[in-house]
Amino acid sequence: MARILDAPVRHSRRATTGAVFLVLGLSLAGCTASSAGPSTPTPSPTASVTPSPTPTEAAAPALVPEGGATENLPYFDAVITAALAADPTAAGRSYIDALVAAGFDKAGMQVTSDTTTKGAPADSIQFSANINGECLIGQNGPSSGGYQSVVAPLLATGTCLVGATRQIDW
Template sequence: MSRHPERRRARPASFVLLAVGLGAALVLSGCSDSQTASSPPPSATATAAPEASPSAAVPAGPALIPEGSAEDNLPLFTSVTAAVWAGPENVSGRAYVDALVAAGFDKAAMQVTPDQTTIGNPAESIQFAVRWGADCLVGQVGPSSGAPVTVVTPGLGDGKCLVGATRPIDW
C-alpha cells in the first residue's frame, strides 16, 4: 500500500504542470491579440479566412506540372495507373491511355503495347508510356507483374519510349 500514495502524489504534480502550461499558452495568446492593434477589422479577416481554409484543409492530390520534369509528374502518372489498376478494366491499354489523357498527359506522346498476344490470348503484362522531354514515364501492369510498376526512364534515340511492337493509339 505504500506504492499507491506515491502514485497519487506524482499525478497531481504532472496535472499542475499541464495546467500551468495551458494557462501560460492562453495568457500568451491573449497578449498577442492585444498587441496587434493594426490588424485588419474582423469583417475583413472573416472574409479572407474562408477562402484560405478549403485549400489548406483539403490536401491536394498529385497534379500535372506542365513545366516540370518527368520525375515531377511521376506521382500523377503513378496515381492514375493505380486508379485504373483498381478498376474493372485493369488489363486494358486503352483504359490507361484514356485515364492519362483525362489527367492532362498528351495522347500524341503516348505508346501502349497490345492487350493480347499474337495468337489472341490476353497479354501477361502491358506497358504504356508518355514521352516527357528527353525522358519517359513508363507503366507496366498485368497478371505477371503483380502490382503496377511506374518509373521514369531515358527516352530512346528515335523519340519513343518502348522497344518492340506497340499498337496505334487511334481512338
C-alpha cells in the same frame, strides 16, 4: 353541503403539496449548503491548452506541365492507380484514356497490345508518356506482379518503349 366538504379537502391537498415542496426544497438546500459558513473562493490553477499542430495532408499529386518525368511520376502513378481501382482488369486503352483525361499529351504516348499473337490475354501491358523529353513507363499484369512504373530516358528513336506497340488511333 357538498361545498362545505370540498373546501377542507382542497385545503388539505394544498397543505400537503406545499409541505412536500417545502421538505424537498430544504433537503436540496441541505445538499448544497456548507456547514463551515461562507466559503472564500480559492483560486485554482487553470490548465492552458496549447493547440497541437494538425498534420497537414499532403497535397494530391498534380500534373506539372513544365516539369520532367520525375516530377510527374507521382501524378502518373495516381492516375493509373485510380484507373485500376475503378477497373482492376483495365486494358491498354483504359490506361491511355485515363492519362489523356488527366492532362497528358496523347501524341507522346505508346501502349503495347492487350493480347498475344495467338489471341490470348497479354501477361503484361506496357504504356508510356513522353513528357519533356523523358519517359514515364507503366506496366501492369500478372507477370509484372501488378502495377509498376519507372522514369526512363527517351530512346534514340524518340520513343519510350522498345518493340511493337499498338497504334493509338482513337
